[in-house]
Amino acid sequence: MAEIQAQTGGTPQMIAARLKNMEADGLVARRPYNERPPRYEYHLTPKGQAFYSVVLALRAWGETWCKSPEEGLAVVYTHKTCGQPAGLGPLCEHCGELLRREELISEPSAAYIEERNARREAFKGGRIQQ
Template sequence: MNENNVTPQTLCPVARAETVVGDRWTVLILRELFMRSHRFEEIQAQTEATPQMIAARLKKLEADGLVERRSYNKRPLRYEYHLTEKGEAFYPVVLALRAWGETWFKSPEEGRAVHYTHRSCGKPAGLGPVCEGCGQTLRHDDLIVEPDPAYQAERQERWEAFKASR
C-alpha cells in the first residue's frame, strides 16, 4: 500500500482512482457533500441508497482521506461528513460528469438542473471546468449554487418521502 491506501497493482492513474471512487453510490455521496448535505440522513434521502451502503462508502471515503467526520451531537453521538482537501479536489470530476450528463442525457427543454454563478465575476459559470464569463478555473467555493425549481422540488420530494418512511 502507498500513502493513499491504494495497492499499486498498476501504474494507471485512472485504475487507481477508480478503486476509491469507482461506484455509483460513492459518486452520489460525493455529489451530496458538494451540494452541502452533510448529515447521514440527508445523504441517504438524496442518494436513495441503503443505510449499509452509505455507511460503508463513508467509512471508505474517510479511510481514503476524502471525508472527515465531525461530531455535531454528543447524546446520542451524531456526525456530519465534510470533504477534506483531497475530497474537494474531486470537484472537477463532478463538474465533468455534470457537463456530460447535461449534454448527452437530457433534452434541451428540460434546462439545467443546477445553475452556477461565479462569485469572482458575477456571471453564469456554465458547465465548466472554466467560467464562461471570465475564463477562470471553477472551484467549488467560488460558485453560487442555484438549483432549478424543478430539481429543487425533486430533491424536496425525496426528502419528504424519506422522512415519511421513518
C-alpha cells in the same frame, strides 16, 4: 445521513460504508457535532476539494447527454469572482478561470427543488425502500 438516504435511496448501511471508504481514502474527514448520542458530520479534505473538477465533469456530461435541452440546467452556478453564470465548467464560461467549489453560488431550478422535495417526502412517508 437521512438526507443522503432520501436523495439517493441508499440504505443506511450502504451510505455508512461509502462514507467510511471516502474517509479511509482521505476525501472526507469526520467531525463530531453531538456528544449524546454521538453524531458526526463529514467535511471535504483538500484531497476531496481537489476532486471537485471531476464532479463538474460528470455534471457536464449528465447535463449534455442524459436529458433533453428544453429541460434546462438542474442547477445554475454563478461564479463569485466575476459575478456571471459559470456554465458547465471546468472553466468559467465568462472569465475563463478554473471553477472552485468555494467560488460558486448555486441556484437550483424549480424542477430540481420539486424533485428533491418529492424524494424527501417519499422517504418520510416510507415509500423509499431501505
